[in-house]
Amino acid sequence: MGLKIIKWQQQEQASFKAVLQGSSLEPWKDDFFSLMQQGHAIVQQHGDAWRWQEAWQKQPQCPVEYVEFNHDVVCIGTKKHINTEENDALHSALHALHPWRKGPFSLFGINIDTEWHSDWKWARIAPHITPLMGRTVLDVGCGSGYHLWRMLGAGAKLAVGIDPTVLFAMQFEAIKRYQREAAAFFLPVGIESLLQNTKAFDTVFSMGILYHRHSPMDHLMQLFSLLRGKGELVLETLYIDGDAQQCLLPSGRYANMRNVWFIPSIAMLKTMLHRAGFHGIHVVHAGITSINEQRSTDWMHFKSLENFLADGDPSCTCEGYPAPRRVVLLAKG
Numbered sequence: 001m002g003l004k005i006i007k008w009q010q011q012e013q014a015s016f017k018a019v020l021q022g023s024s025l026e027p028w029k030d031d032f033f034s035l036m037q038q039g040h041a042i043v044q045q046h047g048d049a050w051r052w053q054e055a056w057q058k059q060p061q062c063p064v065e066y067v068e069f070n071h072d073v074v075c076i077g078t079k080k081h082i083n084t085e086e087n088d089a090l091h092s093a094l095h096a097l098h099p100w101r102k103g104p105f106s107l108f109g110i111n112i113d114t115e116w117h118s119d120w121k122w123a124r125i126a127p128h129i130t131p132l133m134g135r136t137v138l139d140v141g142c143g144s145g146y147h148l149w150r151m152l153g154a155g156a157k158l159a160v161g162i163d164p165t166v167l168f169a170m171q172f173e174a175i176k177r178y179q180r181e182a183a184a185f186f187l188p189v190g191i192e193s194l195l196q197n198t199k200a201f202d203t204v205f206s207m208g209i210l211y212h213r214h215s216p217m218d219h220l221m222q223l224f225s226l227l228r229g230k231g232e233l234v235l236e237t238l239y240i241d242g243d244a245q246q247c248l249l250p251s252g253r254y255a256n257m258r259n260v261w262f263i264p265s266i267a268m269l270k271t272m273l274h275r276a277g278f279h280g281i282h283v284v285h286a287g288i289t290s291i292n293e294q295r296s297t298d299w300m301h302f303k304s305l306e307n308f309l310a311d312g313d314p315s316c317t318c319e320g321y322p323a324p325r326r327v328v329l330l331a332k333g
C-alpha cells in the first residue's frame, strides 16, 4: 500500500478530531476518534484493499470549481472539462471501485449511475424531516455516503456515517478527496462498535438496515440511545402488509439476499419503536420498491432487483415472498 492513502487517513483523522472539539460529540471525542482509527486499520487489512487503494491513488488532482449537494446528482466539478488524460485516469480509478450501489454522483463530468436511485429515497424523506440546518447527524449503514452529502446540502453542521463495508469506505474517500474541508466523515465500522447512550445526535438515520440486523429491537434501542432528547429518528425499512402481530422471517434468502432477518408490518414497527422508547411515531411514506429504482447499470453490472422477482409475477420475490415494500417512519427520542 502506498504512502498517500495512509497520509490521507491521518489527515481525515486530524480533521475529524478538530471537528469533534466543540461539537455535541465532544464528551466522547476520544471514542469517536479511536473508532475512526480502528476503522482505517480495518480498511488497510482488507484483502482487496491494495487494489482499491491503488485506484484511489491514481485519481487525478483536479481543481474543484463547483459542488452541488442539493440536487439529485451529487456533483463535484470544474467549469471547463478536465482533459482526456485526467478523464481516463479518473474513469478507470472510479471503475476499479465497482460495484457502485448508492448514488448517483457526477465527478468532473463522469456520471456514476449507481444501482440505486438513492436520490429517490431522499426525495421521499427530505420534505418530512425536521430541517437539518445546524444539526449533528448520524447515518447508520451509510453505504457510499451519498446521503451524507445530501445531509450537508440540507444544512447539517456535521454528518457522520458508519458502515463496515470497506469498498463503500473507499468509494466515500474517492469523493471526499475533492472535498477535504467538508464536515462529512465516514467511520468504517458497524453500529455494534458505537458507544451506547451517547445521546449526542440531533438526527439519526437508519435506512435499509433494520432487516439486516439479527436483533431488530436491540437495533432500535441502540438508535434511541444515540439520539439526544427530542432528537429525530428517521427509520426506513422493508415492511409487509399485515397487522401488529405479523412479520416475515424468511427461512433462507429474501430477494436473493442472504442477510435479511426480520420484515415486520407497519403496525408492528410502530409497536417496536414505542417499546424502544420513541414517541411521536408516524409514517411519512410507504410503497413498493420499483425495478427502476434498483437496477443494473454500467457502474453495477451484477444482477439486480428485476432478476430477484418471480418470473411473470413481480408481486413476489423469486423465493415466493411478497416483493420488497419500503416504509419511512419518523419518531422522537
Ligand SMILES: C[S@@+](CC[C@H](N)C(=O)[O-])C[C@H]1O[C@@H](n2cnc3c(N)ncnc32)[C@H](O)[C@@H]1O
Pocket (backbone or CB within 6 Å): 102, 116, 118, 121, 140, 141, 142, 143, 144, 162, 163, 164, 165, 168, 189, 190, 191, 192, 206, 207, 208, 209, 212
Ligand atoms: C441496504 S444498504 C442501505 C444503504 C443506505 N443507508 C441506503 O439507505 O441507501 C445496507 C448498508 O448497511 C451496511 N451495514 C451492514 N452491516 C452493518 C452494521 N453492522 N452496522 C452498520 N451498517 C451496516 C451495509 O454495508 C450497507 O451499506
